[in-house]
Amino acid sequence: MAKPKTKSKTVKKTAAKKVVAKKAAPKKVVAKKVAAPKAATKGKLVYSFGDGRADGRSEMRELLGGKGANLAEMSNLGLPVPPGFTITTEVCTAFYKNGRKYPAELKAQVDTALARIEKLVGAKFGDSVMPLLVSVRSGARASMPGMMDTVLNLGLNDTTVQALAKKSGNERFAWDSYRRFIQMYSNVVLDVGHEHFEELLEMHKEDKGLTLDTELTAEDWKTLVVAYKAKVKEELGKPFPQDVRDQLWGAIGAVFSSWMNNRAITYRTLNHIPESWGTAVNVQAMVFGNMGDTSCTGVAFTRDPSTGEKAFYGEYLINAQGEDVVAGIRTPQQLTKVARLKVGNDMPSMQETMPGTFKQLTDVFQKLEKHYRDMQDIEFTVQQGKLWMLQTRSGKRTAKAALKIAVDMVKEKLISQAEAVTRIDPASLDQLLHPTPDPKAPRTVIAKGLAASPGAAAGKVVFNADEAEKIAATGEAVILVRIETSPEDIHGMHAAKGILTARGGTTSHAAVVARGMGRPCVSGAGALRIDYAANRMTVSGTVVNKGDIITIDGSTGEVILGLVPTIEPALSGDFATLMSWADKLRRLKVRTNAETPADAAAAVKFGCEGIGLCRTEHMFFDADRITAVREMILAADVEGRKKALAKLLPVQRGDFVKLFKIMAGRPVTIRLLDPPLHEFLPHTDADFAAVAKASGLSADALRERAKALHETNPMLGHRGCRLGISFPEIYEMQARAIFEAAVEASKNGKAVEPEVMIPLVATKVEIDVLKRRVDAVAAAVTKETGKKLKYLVGTMIELPRAALRAAEIAEHAEFFSFGTNDLTQTTLGISRDDSALFMEDYLKAGIFERDPFVSIDQSGVGELVRTAVERGRKTRAGIKLGICGEHGGDPSSVRFFHKAGLDYVSCSPYRVPIARLAAAQAAISEEKASEA
Secondary structure (H helix, E strand, O other): OOOOOOOOOOOOOOOOOOOOOOOOOOOOOOOOOOOOOOOOOOOOOEEEEEOOEEOOOHHHHHHHHHHHHHHHHHHHOOOOOOOEEEEOHHHHHHHHHOOOOOOOOHHHHHHHHHHHHHHHHOOEEOOOOOEEOEEEEEEEOOOOOOOOOEEEEEOOOOOHHHHHHHHHOOHHHHHHHHHHHHHHHHHHOOOOOHHHHHHHHHHHHHHHOOOOHHHOOHHHHHHHHHHHHHHHHHHHOOOOOOOHHHHHHHHHHHHHHHOOOHHHHHHHHHHOOOHHHOEEEEEEEOOOOOOOOOOEEEEEEOOOOOOOOOOOEEEEEEOOOHHHHHHOOOOOEEOOHHHHHHHOOOOOOHHHHOHHHHHHHHHHHHHHHHHHOOOEEEEEEEEOOEEEEEEEEEOOOOHHHHHHHHHHHHHOOOOOHHHHHHOOOHHHHHHOOOOEEOOOOOOEEEEEOEEEEOOEEEEEEEOOHHHHHHHHOOOOOEEEEEOOOOHHHHHHHHHOOEEEEOOOOOOOHHHHHHHHHOOOEEEOOOOOEEEOOOOEEEEOOEEEEOOOEEEEEOOOOEEEEOOOOEEOOOOOHHHHHHHHHHHHHOOOEEEEEOOOHHHHHHHHHOOOOOEEEEEHHHHHOOHHHHHHHHHHHHOOOHHHHHHHHHHHHHHHHHHHHHHHHHHOOOOEEEEOOOOOHHHOOOOOHHHHHHHHHHHOOOHHHHHHHHHHHOOOOHHHOOOOHHHHHHOHHHHHHHHHHHHHHHHHHHOOOOOOOEEEEEOOOOOHHHHHHHHHHHHHHHHHHHHHHOOOOOOEEEEEEOOHHHHHOHHHHOOOOOEEEEOHHHHHHHHHOOOOOOHHHOHHHHHHOOOOOOOOOOOOOOOOHHHHHHHHHHHHHHHOOOOEEEEOOHHHHOHHHHHHHHHHOOOEEEEOHHHHHHHHHHHHHHHHHHHHHHHO
């Protein structure tokens, strides 16, 4: 079967009716009233559409895939859709399950559906007088642009090409279509690389002194068809297939096979699309955008996918087929005059060249957007003045655009506030929460392209996807620079901070994928000259080598030499509006993980409702504190430790005062010291010398002490509450710092109610012993200050035993905070620090659907969380329950925690808005489920 091809086929524009469509005046589109959604019919593997009716509906996307379901829906609405049929995703599942063999009944159903197309079109597949041509395209239930295979113009051979030429009266068109088909079919189905054909084409143009494909005549295409077929025979040892039925089944098999090609697998992994979903296959009558100046093909969005502006947005090409728009070989033209003037394009817009057809197209845009109540991404072809709709789907958009579209559609009364909240992918908010280039900063702009995906990114220039992935894995930021991207670049695009291309428009592969990933992208920077062999690019005399730093601004299209300073984002307008709706709908509270004033202040700006985890050991790594901490750890007796702790007390107290004041009465959960000791022990001679000077002990004695403290497995060693049991004076110092800070911060501000968290508890005796010590310190501070303290003492549930014995631990703990990082580690027996070495293998093998340290293992670790919640509440009905592991900022995990009945999640500051939105969506989903 076909191997992954190397050329982008992101958006394939085709479809159609008769090989020669009669010119028709644009007719008004009237939406037909259709019946209730149909269910899948048992034994039915093929669903037909076209001529104003369809077997399927948009609600059947799991069975028909997104493309097939929407083609059916457009047909039912009476839109001009070329007739065709969809082979269901169930066939894909059976195809792989049964050794790449089809169900026995499939062939007969395909023959019946093909006969229906022939009847509607008035043409016959393989006929020598009136031949029917078809496209064969994939269609998974989730949009996967360009990741799977497509074949256009299928049904052409040495006989039908002659008939096509005669009936169309356009010999050049017919032979152009045939050479396209040979190249695409050979690449996708026969595994003959497209570069063989491109080389032949370029050589022919060079011999003829021509530059553009459009300059070639019918005779040129005839010559190239002969050369193309000869190349196929040379590569395969057999001729290009002439039997149209063999062509059809070859293409169907290739599309099903492409579900498992490398780029599709990578895309599914990155976007968490299950392999079990499979893809449908859509076979559709061809219509032709390459039949002269009254024909065209294009891609359009009903609103601007970058900004969300309510304006038609897209590109088209006259006398072209779909792949021409995205391949970057020809510069596409704008749909509207306004857009043309905005980008400074001299080529006329569709609005200007085909005003009647453009008006019909805009009517369809409006109907589709109103019907689907969402911004639509549309593919269309105009054949000799006749408009045909090839696809519609909810368009991929930037986070900024998604917010604006959602808020605007509420104002337009198309959707409710709750629906607007569900329209935003929580993870996409990350695009809005980071700095953007300072417009006042000096910048050396070396080139300008199209603003394809907003935001700014800076990094080292790399020229291939593999290298981008390799360098990014070391922690360095990279910008992937390509002449044009293809689906094979998906892994490098994901690894890169931004993407820059020399060719391609705003609907090119690079632009669409970058927007979906939230990566800044500048496309079509035509002034760039990229030399892959030399690993450099040049523009206007400036040379940029691999490894040089550049900044790209996906909002302006600028390519800037060097690193540009940035400014913080403004979180107002549509963002603030939508988040206010989310906050009204959610039940889960959202706190932050923070131990520095900067992080705490940022989290407040992002809407946090308190601190769910203050890691006190993180406060000790500063150079002016680490020596005292090491002195404390290496002390040989209690007096030595107390001496070091006395130095740390005022520092720790001051830290807490700052946090309490920033939080202004919001709850603050402070985890007592939980350091794996190896992180703090001195390692260099200078480190030992510094501790020796501070403690009055010799460096040699300290080395002996450090050696004695060495642990084979420090993550399961002398840490957490075990330190508090062995050295109670440490926790007593911290408790004093907390309570004294609470008194201090409450003097001129809101009352502070700290939550003292004891980590790594496994037994109720540990929490009992240490809680009594904390309570004793609180009583002492109250006596000393005369201020009665309000506080809670709880524990971190991060060991399986603690989850299982939650009922008895809750006798002493007033709150639980699930430390899901360690709970995952200790439940699975996998080191979170080392899992990256093999996690990719586990994901590829399907052992885990997602990295369990990124998204919680709901069936395993999640079971322990549910158990602890149930048992803890049985003992203490009002116990406060939260989670403070990294999972607190993962949308899928947030939905799980909502369902598990937790009171709050806590996450890093920049993920607070993500958690707020995910929590609201969880509440909406629960309400819908209860109503169903």
